[in-house]
Amino acid sequence: MDIRQLRTFSCVAELGSLSKASDTLRVAQPALSRQIKLLEHELRAELFTRNGRGMVLTDAGRLLLARTAGIVRQIDQVRDEIQSAGGPPSGRVVLGLVPTVSCVISARLARRTVDKYPGISLCIVESYSGHLMEWLHRGEMDLALIYGPSSDLHLSVQSLGRDPIVAVGPRGSGLSEKKQVDIGWLLRQRLVLPSHSHGLRALIEQAAAKKKVKLDVKLEADSFRVLTSLVEEGLGYTLLPPSSVRNEVASGRLETAAISKPSPMRELTLAAPIDHPGSTAIALVTELLRDELIACREEGLWDIKLA
Numbered sequence: 001m002d003i004r005q006l007r008t009f010s011c012v013a014e015l016g017s018l019s020k021a022s023d024t025l026r027v028a029q030p031a032l033s034r035q036i037k038l039l040e041h042e043l044r045a046e047l048f049t050r051n052g053r054g055m056v057l058t059d060a061g062r063l064l065l066a067r068t069a070g071i072v073r074q075i076d077q078v079r080d081e082i083q084s085a086g087g088p089p090s091g092r093v094v095l096g097l098v099p100t101v102s103c104v105i106s107a108r109l110a111r112r113t114v115d116k117y118p119g120i121s122l123c124i125v126e127s128y129s130g131h132l133m134e135w136l137h138r139g140e141m142d143l144a145l146i147y148g149p150s151s152d153l154h155l156s157v158q159s160l161g162r163d164p165i166v167a168v169g170p171r172g173s174g175l176s177e178k179k180q181v182d183i184g185w186l187l188r189q190r191l192v193l194p195s196h197s198h199g200l201r202a203l204i205e206q207a208a209a210k211k212k213v214k215l216d217v218k219l220e221a222d223s224f225r226v227l228t229s230l231v232e233e234g235l236g237y238t239l240l241p242p243s244s245v246r247n248e249v250a251s252g253r254l255e256t257a258a259i260s261k262p263s264p265m266r267e268l269t270l271a272a273p274i275d276h277p278g279s280t281a282i283a284l285v286t287e288l289l290r291d292e293l294i295a296c297r298e299e300g301l302w303d304i305k306l307a
Contacts, residue, residue: 001042003075008035009047010072013065016054070139070273090119091281095289096132096144097124098199099224100163100244101268104302109292113285120281128222129199136273142282145289147199148267155271160293161306163241165203165264166256170234175255183259187213192227192236195220199266204239207264228254239264243302268304 011021022029040047047061097106106124113122129146136144136155167186169175187208194201208215219235221227228245231238232253248254296302
């Protein structure tokens with residue numbers, strides 16, 4: 001196996017199409033197809049099932065992707081480091097953000113990166129903590145801002161601070177008038193939450209266990225926008241950081257109320273793969289990310305309590 005074949009394989013696997021991979025890599029489609037066939041011949045296994053909908057990984061293909069995706073990224077980073085040595089920083093950084101963080105800082109961080117380091121290519125991936133941690137473990141992501149606790153993760157982690165959680169309900173729910181609600185009362189309401197394994201759901205279930213309350217979860221949503229839209233429709237309450245629904249509250253689409261003490265808090269964690277070689281580009285994006293957190297707090301956009 002050579003790196004060109006593995007890079008081709010990784011791109012086709014990600015996009016699910018030879019034609020899309022051809023456009024991305026700027027290599028003719030027959031040449032890519034030939035590289036895939038050579039790789040399959042060497043491994044003596046089919047890596048893709050080819051059908052009218054594109055290229056679908058076989059079991060052997062999924063195994064190869066899991067074992068080599070991180071290797072390909074590390075080789076690309078070494079190339080970027082060498083090419084940018086002594087010159088302006090360059091390279092690709094894949095950053096994962098949980099939705100409640102992404103909606104606050106994604107655009108601001110992207111603008112800051114483009115303005116200060118035009119040679120760095122920043123790829124922002126938005127998903128819940130469970131998915132981001134899986135991609136970190138597989139080496140497909142360089143950094144991720146997730147919710148902890150950081151001590152429980154088999155990753156290289158830094159605690160950045162703690163984020164308050166408030167009750168979120170639809171317009172007319174009366175939360176804005178109450179100003180503050182008891183956590184026991186909130187947990188007994190019909191709730192709209194992410195599915196299991198995600199940080200927010202785990203936090204709420206821990207709070208319910210302490211109060212010996214059985215949660216009434218009729219709807220689950222692993223999309224932040226879907227979750228908030230379901231609450232807007234009056235289908236239940238949820239719990240979120242106030243910064244993530246600031247615009248919806250300002251427009252009157254949602255209402256929030258603080259949760260009486262002891263109110264739940266989420267630990268914001270910067271995570272990276274263990275033994276990740278890192279790069280100048282990753283270090284610079286990390287620095288910009290910290291600066292953006294401070295700026296958001298100073299501008300009153302985020303109530304985060306920084307570590």
